[in-house]
């Protein structure tokens with residue numbers, strides 16, 4: 001639901017994508033990877049603050065309980081899109097595929113929007 005990418009400076013070598021994932025099934029679902037044809041590499045990252053310093057670490061997999069929801073947001077879990085193959089502009093829809101452990105996948109179109117000034121994400 002509501003996938004989006006904050007607009008980054010044109011020279012940015014990576015973009016973050018945020019999405020809310022609802023698990024409507026009766027079984028837990030495990031997100032294991034993400035991909036995009038528009039980027040060279042895609043990782044799932046977790047941002048956190050340690051001793052006042054923002055850091056990001058790679059997430060191997062994330063389980064979403066049956067009937068549960070996973071919320072990605074600035075400063076937390078995000079999809080890291082690295083190495084854009086084409087320029088990214090406001091209003092673009094970036095194709096992102098989420099892959100789950102059970103072999104299913106979900107295709108998203110992440111809308112490029114302006115971010116709020118207070119949610120900085122730097123690399």
Ligand SMILES: [Cu+2]
Nearest residue numbers: 045056078080
């Ligand atoms: Cu990241």
